[in-house]
Amino acid sequence: MMALVIPYDFSRQLEAGKPSPVQLLVNGSDSNTAAIALGYVSAVTQSYNRKMVETELAKSGRKLLLPVDLRPRVWFNPELKSRNYIIPGLIAVIMMIIAALLTSQTIAREWERGTMEQLISTPVSVPELILGKLVPYFVIALLDISIAVAMGEFVFAVPLRGSILLLFTISSIFLIGVLGLGILISVVTKTQLLASQLALLATFLPTFILSGFIYPIANMPVAIQLITYLIPARYFISILKSLYLKGGGIRFFWLDIIYLLLFMVLMIGLANRKFTKRIA
């Protein structure tokens, strides 16, 4: 990771009261790790410098008094545990994967196998069909969320400071939207291979990267930041983090909930409209 180069005349320079250069060679391949390592090293340098000043002053019986003393206080996650940051968002990622990927296959499969024609000839209506395709996956996904919440609570001890009822209510809204998205993909593509590729493209990457799950949206270029407003997981993840770590209630994220409701209505509506009971 790093190499510290101390020149041969290092201590002589210091004793002579001159600034002593020390070289640090850093492997920058992983820019993030490198930046953090640089931060640590400069902290070590600072404290070394301070200690030198302190020993100098101690010789003449004085004490170092630093003018300003920074007292940081970290709220919500005082130990700066990254798991507290990752696990709430993971619920959204799991839901996206389970719900959208699974449902994206359901209708495409009927087309591929030819069973769609049988379905078309039955009196079942489109909303009934969508509901029938939706409910099993809704139940499965809710079960998955419960597992994730329980794991977060009992295995990883991530604090859930907000209301668990609210968590499940909002999750259900998001879930129905995502299931609708999966069905929409399935209806449009009609082959499973295509559907799976499209579902991956539409769900996995945006949820992982453009939602603020790991990478803070504020650090992205403005054009990309604008795109993130179109990613439903963005709203859901910010709700989840607020619910978990800040113990926030509806008054903190009612706007996000409205976006999620919009997403849900839009997806179900579109799936319903695009689903034609006709042999094309």
Next chain:
Amino acid sequence: MSYSWERIKNILIKEFIQVLRNPRLRLLLFLPPLFQTLVFGYAVTSDVRNISIALYDLDNTPASRELVRDFTYSKYFTVKKVIYTDREEKDLIDHAEVNAVLNIERGFGRALVAGRTAPVQLIIDGTDSNTAAIILNYAGQVIEEYSMRTAPLELKKFPQLDLRPRVWFNENLESRNFYIPGVIALIVTLITLLLSSLSIVREKEIGTIEQLIVSPIRPAELILGKLLPFVLISLFEVILVTVVAVFWFNIPLRGSLLLLFGATLVYVLTTLGVGLFISTIAKTQQEAMMSVFLFIFPAMLLSGFVYPIANMPVWVQYITYLNPLRYFLVILRGIFLKGTGINILWPPLLVLLVLGLSILYLSSLRFKKTLG
């Protein structure tokens, strides 16, 4: 009965036609790699810039205003709001409108003039632990500089350690130089796994596999014919991402292009092996796809693609040795950023080769059994 290149060729051509005849599927061989490269190039940045802070200066003396100015003009912080009450402070952080609040208590200036240590409080939203740690670090630097400037003159006369860092391979610490070579691995893994496992399972699902069984084609020929097209497609993806990386994002490609292709060929042995294995256990394409995911998710997280392996618990680190993606990433970053050649990269290549051949061999055995 001997192996016949003719039969392999027929399967191969059929696979190509099947993948490429669907115009939407054709598009999906281009679009996802492009999309993913662009997203990783632009959106994935762990560089924390423009930390938004609020100022809560209760002191409002020349000294406190100077400190505020230091924060304002440092390249890290952007002052978004100036507030006057505790309530605002709590609200701003609760709503995540700012990352931190700089809180200067009354009496700050007086303490400085009197030669006492003056406390300054910084409230940080710790939700995102990584950003919070970086904010702590930057704020410490600003305060330290301020401290040294306002320190009594005699303090400045002491000898100082002068740190001169030099960063190699990625001099400007650009996140994208780190991530984009990894995108190649991600895309190759995804495409080869999905295409290979789904294409075989589809034959099962539709029932055409039975026709293949009664035909004179041998299992090994079938496997070769099925998998070879995806090898070529994955090479094509590597070229596509490399072109975008080098010409669009200016990612340095310091090593040999030939080695890059060679390493990809060795790597896809493992993913195609896993794909073949999945196709033997999955009965439907839906099952196959979920299995692909079950593989790719941990493989990605435990590869060092985003999270450094050295930071993981030791037992997890041992698991990563079984992860082919881990070795491929080392090779990719070596070739792109460090320009290392085969003289340094042979150990991971060898591990990949051994892993790949054994996975492929075991999956083929299983595949033959399930065919029979």
